[in-house]
Amino acid sequence: MQIQELEVFISPQGKVSFGVRGVPGRKCLDLTKALEQDLGGEILEREETSEMVSSEVSATIARKQQARN
Template sequence: MELQEVEVFIAPDGTTRIEVRGVAGAGCLDLTEDLEKALGGQVVERELTAEAQELIQERVDERLRRSQGS
């Protein structure tokens, strides 16, 4: 099992940033859901890594191919 890391940065003004490593695709969203709620639940911006975006796109493409009968 690959190591999963969650790092939380808290700026002096109270804004927070969460970075996740070692989690495939959008699984990071599930992993950080409770933490986001505990920090106030107000997500201003979300940026997925290129790796996560690529994996999500591959899954979307596969579903499209299956739905089109290819």
């Protein structure tokens, strides 16, 4: 099982940002949803990382290959 990490950063000005690692595809959004709501629910910016996109593509390819067999 891969380790899932949620890293939280708070700037001196009080801006909160966080990053997720080890969570495939868009499932990272499920992991951060409660934290986003606890912090007020207003998302100023969301950046999709290459890990997020590549994990989704890999999962889709794997499912299609299994269906052929």
